[in-house]
Amino acid sequence: MIIGIPKEIKTLENRVSMTPGAVESLVRHGNKVLVEAGAGLGSGLTDAEYETAGAAMVSAEEAWGAEMVIKVKEPLDSEFKYLRKGLILFTYLHLAAAESLTHALLESGTTGIAYETVESPDHTLPLLTPMSEVAGRMATQVGAHHLEKTQGGEGILLGGVPGVYPAEVMVIGGGVVGTNAARIAMGMGARVTILDLSHQRLQYLDEVFQGRITTMMSTEPNIRQMITKADLVVGAVLIPGAKAPNLITRDMLSLMKKGSVIVDVAVDQGGCVETIKATTHDDPTYIVDGVVHYGVANMPGAVPRTSTFALVNQTTPYALRLAAKGVDALKDDPGLALGLNTYKGKLTCPAVGEAFGMESQTPEEALGI
Template sequence: MIIGIPKEIKTLENRVAMTPGAVESLVRQGNEVLVEAGAGLGSGLADAEYIASGAKMVSAAEAWGAEMVIKVKEPLASEFQYLRKGLLLFTYLHLAAAPELTKALLDSGTTGVAYETVKSADGTLPLLTPMSEVAGRMATQVGAHYLEKTQGGRGILLGGVPGVYPAEVLVLGGGVVGTNAARIAMGMGARVTILDLSHQRLQYLDEVFQGRITTMMSTEPNIRQMVQRADLVIGAVLLPGAKTPNLITRDMLPLMKEGSVIVDVAVDQGGCIETTKATTHDNPTYVIDGVVHYGVANMPGAVPRTSTFALVNQTAPYALRLAAKGTDALKDDAGLALGLNTWDGKLTCPAVGAALNIDSMTPEEALAQM
């Protein structure tokens, strides 16, 4: 198969979809790999390393002309021209919050396999997890930074100092993002509360953290109570493939402290705070009702060396299977099949269909027609 690795063009997105090591594995399998010149530079990976691994360095158009294109982030409007029937696109898509991209994929007939909806046998999300780990840990670091007075925050040191009360951190969601955010916040000395809908998950978190964080059920009264106390709120809610519900509504914002900070990691899927909007690394924050909002939709792109290797560790085995068998690989793996979001002009992710009010079919129904 001919495989293309374009350079990411999202603002200050420095990750790359495949490392030279992964490229070498693809080439050894008999594939031709076309890497856009400079694609790996942001992650400290030189063109010479890709050439040594067997890749051919090409233009963006040539990389996009491949049979399968592997990316990190979703195609932007300027890349819609490359979408076409017969193209297998393997990347993060987050379609529930992207109606224009969804339309472009459907109109073009592109087969879109989304990292974020692939599941493993145990029901976890193996291609989302590594970036969730990065984003969760970054969320606390970012929040601590924007709590500084010079950044518009309350002027609070997250962990306090002896004799001075530390910051209160509220984490909405006890999944991978929330757990990693809580771990870093606790390690920095903050007082941490995690809210989640699952009592079983809260039991697990209480055991893992040995009672050093507070766990609460995620109910509206509890959220309303806790936002009044919080200095930093981290949005860590995930419904795979679906639009994220707004847990903090517009009317709750005036209850929050002046200079408190919201970091909404769920922004890729629409955000779990009603006032969240996507921002970029070069203009990351805005203020509403005195509350600093951080909504960068590609947080791990700020630490690309770590993020690229963490992501490719997980995506490369799937890429090898798709390269070997094309869409037939989906028929061999029910978890990988769940990554199928678009095919032949049809939406194949019901959660996205519900979010965007578009007719859809299941991946299984689509595979039966292939």
């Protein structure tokens, strides 16, 4: 198969979808790999390294002309012209927060396979997990930074100092993002509370953290109670493939401290905070009702060297299977089939259909499994 690796064009997105080592594996299995010149530079990977691995260095148009294009982030408007029938696009899509992209994929007939809805046999999300780990850990870091007075925050040191109370950190969602955010916050000395809908998950977190964090059920009264105390709120809610629910509403902001910070990691799925909007690394925050909002939709792009290798470690085995069998690889792997979001002009992710009120099929129905 001919595989294209375009350069990411989202603002300050420095990740790349395949490392030279992954390219070497693809080439060794009989594939031709076209890498856009300069695609890896943001992650410290040179064109020469890709050429040594067996790739051909090409233009963006040539990379997008491949049979399968592997990316990190969803196509932007300027890339819609490359979408076409017969193209397999393997990347993060997050369609529930991207209606125009959804229509572009459907109208073009592109086969869109989304990293974030691929499942393992144990129902975990192997291609989302590594970036969730990065984003969760970063959420605490950037939250601590924006609590500084010079960044618009309260002027609070997350861990406090002897004799001075530490910051209160509230994490909504006890999954991969939330667990990693809590781990870093606890390590920095903050007082941490995690809210989640699953009592079983809260039991697990209590055991893992050995009672050093507080766990609460994620109910509206508990959220309202906690945000009055919180200095940093991390939105870590995930419903795979679906739009995140608004758990912090506009009226709740009046309950929060002036200069407190919200970091909504769920922003790429619409956000779990009503007042959140997607921002960029070069302009990451804005203030609503005195509360600092951080809504960068590609947080791991700020640490591309770590993020690229973490992501490619997980995506390469799937890329090899898709390169060997094309769409038929999905018929052999029910978990990979769940990554199918668009196919032959049909929407194949019911959660996205629900978000936009559009007709949809399951991947199994679309593939005839």
